[in-house]
Amino acid sequence: MRIVPLTPAIGAEVFGADLSQSLSAGLWEEIHRAFLRHQVLFFREQARLSPEAQLGFGRLFGEPHLHPAAPSLAGYPEIMVVHADRDSKKHFGEVWHSDVSCDPEPPSSTILQMHVLPPTGGDTLFASMYAAWEALSPAMQAFLAGLTAEHESEHYYRGRYAGVSETGKIYPRAEHPVVTTHPETGRRVIFVNPMFTTHIRELNPEESRGILQFLFDHTRNPYYQVRYRWRENDVAVWDNRCTQHLAIWDYWPHERTGHRVTIRGTRPRS
Numbered sequence: 001m002r003i004v005p006l007t008p009a010i011g012a013e014v015f016g017a018d019l020s021q022s023l024s025a026g027l028w029e030e031i032h033r034a035f036l037r038h039q040v041l042f043f044r045e046q047a048r049l050s051p052e053a054q055l056g057f058g059r060l061f062g063e064p065h066l067h068p069a070a071p072s073l074a075g076y077p078e079i080m081v082v083h084a085d086r087d088s089k090k091h092f093g094e095v096w097h098s099d100v101s102c103d104p105e106p107p108s109s110t111i112l113q114m115h116v117l118p119p120t121g122g123d124t125l126f127a128s129m130y131a132a133w134e135a136l137s138p139a140m141q142a143f144l145a146g147l148t149a150e151h152e153s154e155h156y157y158r159g160r161y162a163g164v165s166e167t168g169k170i171y172p173r174a175e176h177p178v179v180t181t182h183p184e185t186g187r188r189v190i191f192v193n194p195m196f197t198t199h200i201r202e203l204n205p206e207e208s209r210g211i212l213q214f215l216f217d218h219t220r221n222p223y224y225q226v227r228y229r230w231r232e233n234d235v236a237v238w239d240n241r242c243t244q245h246l247a248i249w250d251y252w253p254h255e256r257t258g259h260r261v262t263i264r265g266t267r268p269r270s
Contacts, residue, residue, distance in 0.1 A: 001027060003034050003041075007197035010128035010243065012022040012038040019235055020053045027165075035109075036185055040126045040226065040245075048121030048201055048233050049113055051076045058111045058261040061237075065107045065262040067100065068172050069157035071164055073259060080260040082112065086253030093247035096127070096220055097195035099240045099264035101146035102153035104174040108242060108265030115237045116154055124228050125246045126238060131224040133179065144190075146269065147203070149212075151196040151245040154156065163214055174203065177270035178215075182241050187234070188243045190219055191268055218246060 001016040012034060017027065035041055047067075049057070057079060058064055064078035073079040099107050114122075133141070153171040178200065180191040194216045200208040228236065238245065240262070 001030060002039075003030075005038060006042075007226045008072045009131040009224050009226070010126055011041050011228070012041055014041050014043045015045060017043060019043055019057050020049055022058070023055070023235055029130075034238060035239060037127040037203060039128055039130070039243050040228075041236040042167075042228055043237070044231065046113070046233045046235050047230075048115060049235070049259075054079065054113060054261055056260060058263055059107045059217070060083060062263040062265075065100070065103075065264040066174075067262065068153070069164065070104070071161055078261060080262070082258045082260050083182060084116075084249065084252075085224055085257075087257040090120065090254070093124075093245070095195040095250045096216070096244050097199060098129075098191070098244050098247045100153075100172075100173045100196075101176065101191070101193060102139075102174055102196045104172070105267050106174075106176075106265050107262035107264045109237060111235065111237050111241055112258055112260045113233060114256070115233065116255050116257040117230055117232055118254035118256055121248065121251035121254075122230060122256045123248050124230070124236070125225055125227045125248065126228065127219055127221075129219065129224075129242050129243045129244060130182075130187050132219045132221070133188050133190050135221075135224075136218070141179070141188075144211075144215075145177075146180045147199050148175050148201045149178050149192050150199045150201060152198045153196055155198075156195055156238045176268045180241070180268040180270060183266060183269070185242075187242070190215060192216070193244050220246075241268070 152173040
């Protein structure tokens with residue numbers, strides 16, 4: 001297996017690992033170390049994974065998380081179908097976010113394989129929240145470290161997915177520290193995003209809007225990012241606890257389809 005870093009801040013390509021097969025303990029340990037170091041791994045030259053193979057690889061990271069809103073693959077509630085085409089009126093993921101941060105225990109990681117790609121476009125941007133945190137001044141770090149933020153999803157999920165029944169549906173919300181500590185690396189992370197974060201509890205509305213807008217602008221600095229151009233059947237695995245991402249919807253009316261597995265996490269801690 002060969003691991004090739006893509007930027008100093010985030011991202012690496014992985015060659016020579018066949019995710020359709022069971023991984024040896026040694027190979028899995030190497031992948032896990034690279035995952036914690038690079039935050040997002042892109043596995044090139046993959047065959048199309050069966051649902052069982054994708055879930056099997058995902059379970060190396062932990063137990064699957066069920067998405068609160070998106071449609072799943074028939075017979076596999078743990079696999080989310082990522083799809084957009086000429087009939088799509090909205091696109092999931094076109095706003096910077098950490099997956100389902102509105103959940104009291106947000107997913108720890110995500111495994112996405114893209115099966116159908118447009119002729120051009122459809123890239124995904126990933127940003128390191130380690131790098132974003134470390135670039136702040138000590139005074140700003142001290143100010144943010146004592147704050148908590150509300151993460152809500154009603155405004156984003158309601159009515160987004162055609163054909164999904166929402167009768168009696170209550171979409172999740174949660175409160176999390178603005179600055180969290182990664183449970184495996186111990187590194188500090190900015191944990192707010194424009195898709196789900198609506199308010200900082202300790203601030204009045206005007207102050208909250210100002211600080212959140214500063215953080216949203218700060219975290220999408222290109223110096224903290226990697227832009228990934230997909231090839232058919234590539235698999236991306238990202239650490240949801242220390243990254244944000246944005247799927248660029250620049251390919252209408254073409255199709256882009258894949259399968260996604262997210263892994264259960266723990267409640268974020270400061």
